[in-house]
Amino acid sequence: MLLRDTQSGDLVEVMDTTALVNPFADSVMVQFQCGEDLPDPEICTKSNLVFPSGETLPECWRNGHYRQS
Template sequence: MLLREKSSGDLVEVIDSNSLLNPFVDQVKVQFQCGQDLADPEMCDKKGLTFPSGEGLPECWLNGHYRTKA
């Protein structure tokens, strides 16, 4: 799955989609898709990612307690 990093605007490919969907995991392994050579995979905060359209990730991917009222 391709997502966009908010700070740089670069596209990243999510290597581990299970960690992306798990709301109790704060970071996901990604590989930046800029340049001709593939970059080494690295960890990235999920809160710093959006869909390529600019839409944020669903709350249920980011917060394991999203149904609990504070």
């Protein structure tokens, strides 16, 4: 799954979609998709990720207690 990093504006490929949809995980392993040589995967916080359209990630992916608020 491709998302956009809000700090750099670059596309990132999510390496672990299970961690992405887990509301209790604050970060996810991604690989930046910029340049000719792909860099090594790194950990990125979910708060810095949005869909390529600019839409934020669903609350149920980011907050484990979303039903209580």
